[in-house]
Amino acid sequence: MDDRTAGLILRALRRRRGWTQGELAARAACSQSLVSNVERGHLGGVTVDTLRALFGALDARVLVEPRWRGAELDRLLDAEHAAISAATARRLEARGWSSLHEVTYAIGGERGSIDVLGVDPARRAALVCEIKSDVPSAEATGRKLDEKRRLAPLIVQARLGWSPAAVGAVLVLPVSSRLRDLLAGPAQVLARTFPVDGRRVARWLRDPGGPMAATWFLPNITGRNGARVSRRRRGPAGVVLPPRTARAIVEDDPADPEITILR
Secondary structure, X not given: OOHHHHHHHHXXXXXXXXXXXXXXXXXXXXXXXXXXXXXXXXXXXXXXXXXXXXXXXXXXXXXXXXXXXXXXXXXXHHHHXXXXXXXXXXXXXXXXXXXXXXXXXXXXXXXXXXXXXXXXXXXOEEEEEEEOOOOOOHHHHHHHHHHHHHHHHHHHHHHHOXXXXXXXXXXEEEOOHHHHHHHHOOOHHHXXXXXXXXXXXXXXXXXXXXXXXXXXXXXXXXXXXXHHHOOOOOOOOEEEEOHHHHHHOOOOOOOOOEEEEOO
16 A cells, blocks of 8 residues: 555545544644644655554554565565474474474364474374464464464374374474564563473473473574584583484473584
8 A cells, every 4th residue: 555545544534533633633642734744645754653543543453564576575484484394393303203284174163274283193292383483463373372272182183093192382483582572572471371491392392291382482494504503512422413303403402412413
């Protein structure tokens, strides 16, 4: 939507309410002249927060929609999601788990797709992995992940013919100081339900007893630079692993031995 169209919509909504520009300005805590400028399509210098306040006063919403090279933006986002999914699967498989991708379900009125479903039939355990490159809505993300965790026994039974005794759910995010700050601040309600604790996830994968819910930050998921994908670790003994396996278990886990990448 261009600036002129946004201004026309604001004016139409204001007139529908029977408000003057001054009345709208008072409700949005801004000046009448700013309302006039926006309605004429002069949005330069107007913050997104101000636009949201103006439209919010009229029971409307402002959605920011970046555009970049048409369909290439969708492919860019899909590639990032796919990289996180692949990194998650490698970590599960390095610990003896199997992984299923994009597992769809429709149970009652609830439907959706599990990004990565980890399963360990021998120990009758399942792990629901929600893959995110960002968290635009903490409430919606937490609600949907909790739904998938609740339905996981039925989904595994329908897909694989056995019912898990232990079910875990993890929100998987790339390592990012911005996302950590988000979970410590505006999205802390999500962090309370799914605490940031990669070590707990690693322990549960080794011994999946009972339920588990956590946020799992995965480092170095892009694989752009092999030297950055892993780091040397100190432990009771040194173990040399091939690159693919070592990359899968480099997250913080005090029980892992030292890892050396073969070159």
